[in-house]
Amino acid sequence: MTTPNPLLQVRDLRVAVGERTVLHSVSFDVQPGSLVVLMGANGSGKSTLGMALAGHPRYHATAGQALLAGQDLLPLPAHERAHAGLFVSFQAPPDVPGVKNNLFIRTALNAQHEARGQQPLDAFDFLASAKQAAKELGLPETLLGRPVNEGFSGGERKRNELLQLALLQPRLALLDEIDSGLDVDGVRAVVALVQRLRSAGTAFIVVSHYLQMIEQLQPDTVLRLDQGCIAESGGLELARSIARTGFARPPLQTLGVEA
Ligand SMILES: Nc1ncnc2c1ncn2[C@@H]1O[C@H](COP(=O)(O)OP(=O)(O)OP(=O)(O)O)[C@@H](O)[C@H]1O
Ligand SMILES: [Mg+2]
Secondary structure, three states, rough: OOOOOEEEEEEEEEEOOOOEEEEEEEEEEEOOEEEEEOOEEEEEEHHHHHHEEEEEEEEEEEEEEEEEOOEEEEOOOOOHHOOOOEEEEOOOOOOOEEEEEEHHHHHHHHHHHOOOOOOOOHHHHHHHHHHHHHHOOOOHHHHHOOEOOOOHHHHHHHHHHHHHHHHHHEEEEEEOOOOOOOOHHHHHHHHHHHHHHHOOOOOOOEEEEEEEHHHHHHOEEEEEEEEEEEEEEOOOOHHHHHHHOOOOOOOHHHHOOOO
């Protein structure tokens, strides 16, 4: 059997936030359509990795590469990374006052259509698919007409990230603790949406601390981030072992560190 080319290749990525280097040398691959779970203690740099891949201006990639389908994302502005097929959800989704949720998502979607030379969606067609997606995610339709995240409950914010994911249908999605704050039905909705998008070809990096959802997602790979590097790589058994024993691990040199 031949191994396909990786969809994402992260190579020796170093990321600084202000003066401080948070990620020292992160390397791993994501295969097309696969699901990678990223674990690590609080403050180990998981969200930093997501923000650096997305192109957040406070997170500076100072060395390394992040190739999406062979194209290095790091020199690109954030919107071009999105056009290349990257989606990153926020651990704590911010408010965007004054910008209606449905207009926000439609504008993002149509910007991607335009970048790919496709026809824009008209408002009527978009609203119909947004309403359907909101229903499937258990989001009240009224949230489509409100400013992005303003006054949304914690779980509504997370479901609203999922709504964007469902409508944008990226090639690669990084979901940062999407399960925190979600009720049991919300976690089921995450698993169902991830399964649906995976079968349509989307690959995932899922950051989570909770074994229950990780088990349901059936990851191909589990990575553990520690001291600015991928310290361990394995399958579901690695997530189970972390859930059992915590993040205190044997020294790095005794482990296979290849991601
Ligand atoms: N904007 C920022 N300003 C200052 N420090 C930051 C910023 N973003 C991240 N850091 C620091 O970088 C380190 C890594 O933070 P990060 O949010 O990436 O951790 P995490 O692995 O996502 O943790 P958690 O599991 O708690 O979400 C932390 O020590 C954090 O304080
Ligand atoms: Mg985080």
